[in-house]
Amino acid sequence: MKHPDRRKVTAALAALALAAFGQAGAAQAQGYPDKPITMLVGYNAGGQTDLVARAAAKVLSDELGQPVNVVNKPGAGGGVAARELTQATPDGYTIMFHANSVVNQDPFLMKRITFTPEDFEWAGFITVYQAGLITQKDAPYDDLDGFVAWAKENPGFAYATLSPGARMIMQEIAKKEGLEVNYVPVKGGGEMINAILGKQSVLAMSGGLHAKYPDDIKTLAVLTTFRQPSWPEAKSIDEYGYTLAMDGRAGIMAPKGTPPEIIERLSDALAKAETDETFAKVTGAADIPIMYMNATDAKAEIERTYREYGEIFRNAGIEPQ
Amino acid sequence: MQDLIHGFADVLTVYTLAWICAGVTLGYVLGVLPGLGKATGVAVAIPLTFYLEPVAAIALLIGIAKGSAAGSAVSAILLNTPGEPSSAPTALDGYPMARQGKAQKALKMGLYASVIGDFLSTVLLICLAAPMARYALLIGPVELCAILVFSMTFIGGLSGRSLLKGLIAGAFGVFFATVGLETETFIPRLTFGLLDLDDGLPLVPIAIGMLAVAEMIVQAGNMRQLDRETEQIVDGTRPEDRVVLWSDWKRCFAPILRGTLIGSVVGILPGLGASVGSFLSYGATRRASDRPEEFGTGRIEGVAAAESADNAVVPASFVPLFALGIPGSVIAAILIAAFVLHGLTPGPRMFQEQPELVAAVYAAMLCASGILLFIGYTGQRIFARVATVPVRLIIPVVLFLCCIGAWMETGSIFAIYIMLAFTVLGILAKKLDFSFVTFLIGFVIGPSVELSFRQSLQILDHRWSNLTGHPIALVFIALTAVVLVALARGRSGGGAVGTVRDTGTTITKGRIS
Numbered sequence: 001m002k003h004p005d006r007r008k009v010t011a012a013l014a015a016l017a018l019a020a021f022g023q024a025g026a027a028q029a030q031g032y033p034d035k036p037i038t039m040l041v042g043y044n045a046g047g048q049t050d051l052v053a054r055a056a057a058k059v060l061s062d063e064l065g066q067p068v069n070v071v072n073k074p075g076a077g078g079g080v081a082a083r084e085l086t087q088a089t090p091d092g093y094t095i096m097f098h099a100n101s102v103v104n105q106d107p108f109l110m111k112r113i114t115f116t117p118e119d120f121e122w123a124g125f126i127t128v129y130q131a132g133l134i135t136q137k138d139a140p141y142d143d144l145d146g147f148v149a150w151a152k153e154n155p156g157f158a159y160a161t162l163s164p165g166a167r168m169i170m171q172e173i174a175k176k177e178g179l180e181v182n183y184v185p186v187k188g189g190g191e192m193i194n195a196i197l198g199k200q201s202v203l204a205m206s207g208g209l210h211a212k213y214p215d216d217i218k219t220l221a222v223l224t225t226f227r228q229p230s231w232p233e234a235k236s237i238d239e240y241g242y243t244l245a246m247d248g249r250a251g252i253m254a255p256k257g258t259p260p261e262i263i264e265r266l267s268d269a270l271a272k273a274e275t276d277e278t279f280a281k282v283t284g285a286a287d288i289p290i291m292y293m294n295a296t297d298a299k300a301e302i303e304r305t306y307r308e309y310g311e312i313f314r315n316a317g318i319e320p321q
Numbered sequence: 322m323q324d325l326i327h328g329f330a331d332v333l334t335v336y337t338l339a340w341i342c343a344g345v346t347l348g349y350v351l352g353v354l355p356g357l358g359k360a361t362g363v364a365v366a367i368p369l370t371f372y373l374e375p376v377a378a379i380a381l382l383i384g385i386a387k388g389s390a391a392g393s394a395v396s397a398i399l400l401n402t403p404g405e406p407s408s409a410p411t412a413l414d415g416y417p418m419a420r421q422g423k424a425q426k427a428l429k430m431g432l433y434a435s436v437i438g439d440f441l442s443t444v445l446l447i448c449l450a451a452p453m454a455r456y457a458l459l460i461g462p463v464e465l466c467a468i469l470v471f472s473m474t475f476i477g478g479l480s481g482r483s484l485l486k487g488l489i490a491g492a493f494g495v496f497f498a499t500v501g502l503e504t505e506t507f508i509p510r511l512t513f514g515l516l517d518l519d520d521g522l523p524l525v526p527i528a529i530g531m532l533a534v535a536e537m538i539v540q541a542g543n544m545r546q547l548d549r550e551t552e553q554i555v556d557g558t559r560p561e562d563r564v565v566l567w568s569d570w571k572r573c574f575a576p577i578l579r580g581t582l583i584g585s586v587v588g589i590l591p592g593l594g595a596s597v598g599s600f601l602s603y604g605a606t607r608r609a610s611d612r613p614e615e616f617g618t619g620r621i622e623g624v625a626a627a628e629s630a631d632n633a634v635v636p637a638s639f640v641p642l643f644a645l646g647i648p649g650s651v652i653a654a655i656l657i658a659a660f661v662l663h664g665l666t667p668g669p670r671m672f673q674e675q676p677e678l679v680a681a682v683y684a685a686m687l688c689a690s691g692i693l694l695f696i697g698y699t700g701q702r703i704f705a706r707v708a709t710v711p712v713r714l715i716i717p718v719v720l721f722l723c724c725i726g727a728w729m730e731t732g733s734i735f736a737i738y739i740m741l742a743f744t745v746l747g748i749l750a751k752k753l754d755f756s757f758v759t760f761l762i763g764f765v766i767g768p769s770v771e772l773s774f775r776q777s778l779q780i781l782d783h784r785w786s787n788l789t790g791h792p793i794a795l796v797f798i799a800l801t802a803v804v805l806v807a808l809a810r811g812r813s814g815g816g817a818v819g820t821v822r823d824t825g826t827t828i829t830k831g832r833i834s
Binding site for chain 1: 504506507517519520772775779783
């Protein structure tokens with residue numbers, strides 16, 4: 001209960017400050033940015049999201065004319081970095097590049113993460129995660145229906161779980177179809193890929209890393225509401241009749257109370273990444289599709305998904321731990 | 322082979338060689354400085370690699386990895402504060418050697434063992450990347466679990482004077498490793514509601530606190546005595562203490578080869594890392610020795626065993642990366658990013674699609690081995706003088722670096738609190754003669770055992786009988802049982818304080834009579 005209180009106080013103070021110094025805020029926003037910007041990333045250096053964040057930081061710094069320094073604060077799937085962001089001064093000089101799952105999924109899984117879309121300002125999304133259910137290329141089924149039919153014949157199959165979300169998806173399918181699953185825990189994307197390549201598991205949920213292994217791995221269903229550019233033929237899990245699709249997007253968040261002019265400025269600068277050559281090279285090499293959303297759309301998206309995904313987790317009977 | 326020659330042609334340019342040198346030097350210096358290490362080097366280097374040519378970028382990162390693995394031996398030997406956790410076993414014999422005035426000898430042997438381990442492991446990578454990686458996939462969680470349990474029996478060899486205290490320290494290591502999100506159902510354990518503990522206690526601050534900060538505080542307590550000793554040990558009065566003699570080489574030959582082998586195997590297996598490699602190699606060498614009781618008093622083989630394995634892990638961890646695209650270490654994971662950035666996807670197709678670049682990377686790794694020898698040899702002449710600096714000047718510098726090192730990886734003050742908490746534990750362990758080495762082994766291997774055990778349960782469908790499908794695992798389970806029985810009989814038959822070897826002979830005598 002400590003955190004929400006502190007956040008409410010911060011938000012109240014920020015609102016007060018904004019009301020009192022509204023004029024000054026606008027003036028400050030006009031000169032923005034006149035010093036280097038710190039960009040938090042809630043994952044380790046060298047990971048997929050970190051790579052995209054650094055490429056985005058380069059685009060932003062070219063656009064804004066000030067250095068954008070990436071600072072990695074790993075921990076709790078981005079929860080540690082996001083918490084720090086809520087405590088930062090809302091002046092546009094501390095921002096965060098992260099997956100929106102820290103707000104629209106994690107609060108429903110972890111008791112100590114209590115973020116809501118209202119705790120941040122949203123300056124736009126730039127990439128999506130191509131999450132999917134994957135298996136070996138030579139497996140005897142080609143889509144999710146085929147797998148379910150096979151799984152009914154083979155109870156006790158091994159399914160690699162990377163995250164609580166990955167576990168929840170299989171639990172829901174198993175509940176509906178009456179499957180018997182062994183959940184093999186794996187740590188990190190590398191080990192998940194290993195479990196598939198090494199045939200220790202027949203199925204796994206991947207966050208998108210499998211795009212690099214087209215010769216060995218196939219996608220049975222994608223876990224987003226839309227079909228994914230890398231596997232246009234793979235149907236969404238929603239199309240299979242399970243309401244479990246959740247879109248993960250990466251983009252820029254800012255502390256609550258950051259002046260709208262600054263958010264607008266960041267949103268416009270991020271838009272340039274869409275056409276930037278280096279950014280395309282970095283994301284293209286890792287098969288991460290670019291789908292830009294501006295600040296207004298991003299806010300609507302996060303509010304909608306927070307509502308809908310919360311419903312999915314509650315329907316699944318998931319209690320935050 | 323043809324490709325490799327072309328590769329050397331690509332690498333032997335001033336531009337690329339300069340970046341390899343920069344990487345090795347940066348890594349070496351960071352390795353030497355207690356508290357700083359690979360994590361720091363990589364944090365500095367990642368943004369840089371955006372602007373470099375592919376080969377230069379990869380060579381720079383590989384240079385950092387190789388350099389820091391070798392450099393960490395220097396501070397372990399001179400100050401008893403390993404630059405990285407993986408050099409902790411180096412300090413066990415290296416520091417006593419330094420206090421006996423043989424610092425130069427220990428440093429040189431440490432460097433030679435590092436370079437040999439590194440070089441042979443690189444050659445192994447070049448020759449065997451593809452076939453070995455396919456074999457490594459056979460080592461699934463079930464096999465890994467059996468191997469890890471077997472390796473835990475080495476704790477017996479590393480526990481110092483009392484086996485019981487060694488086991489207690491190991492159990493504490495395992496206990497602290499349980500903090501964080503549990504891996505199967507993701508329920509937080511012992512986090513006390515702290516978000517910072519969700520991913521568990523971080524190794525680096527713990528190792529810095531227990532190994533470096535605690536050591537500095539203990540040394541501060543003995544400052545006068547240490548300074549008096551330092552004055553007396555004029556470095557290398559006798560020439561034979563400054564160089565590695567032929568007789569030393571003969572003693573270290575087998576430990577270096579064994580260390581290289583252990584390091585290479587550990588590197589290829591996913592999820593273990595350099596610390597496990599050097600601990601296992603040190604333990605194995607101690608066990609194989611005629612006089613295991615002399616280890617810890619300044620045996621040169623101990624230094625050779627630990628350092629050769631420590632360095633062999635680095636190139637070997639690239640085997641799964643190159644052959645399958647699976648990272649075997651932190652540096653390998655970072656390298657994936659560097660590869661991808663420059664349009665090369667690690668994995669089997671890499672060899673067909675861009676053989677030139679692969680060959681150039683191999684050539685760069687071999688060059689880095691040679692450069693490491695050169696830079697290490699030059700650097701040691703400078704660093705060896707640290708041994709004569711009064712303790713009161715060293716302590717504040719080391720403490721400062723420790724704080725930076727603990728803070729650097731996650732960028733949070735919380736890591737410094739963890740470092741301080743484990744400093745207290747480290748001092749208690751030193752005063753009460755509990756082994757911090759077994760503590761660290763428990764801490765490093767414990768979670769891997771838990772994860773692979775739980776994976777095994779699921780993969781085996783909770784049936785013992787399914788183990789028959791995993792012959793490698795069965796072999797290691799049998800080996801573990803044999804070693805445990807031998808240890809138990811040895812202990813009970815040979816009195817309380819006998820060493821493994823001594824009690825071993827007692828048993829044989831008992832059988833004969």
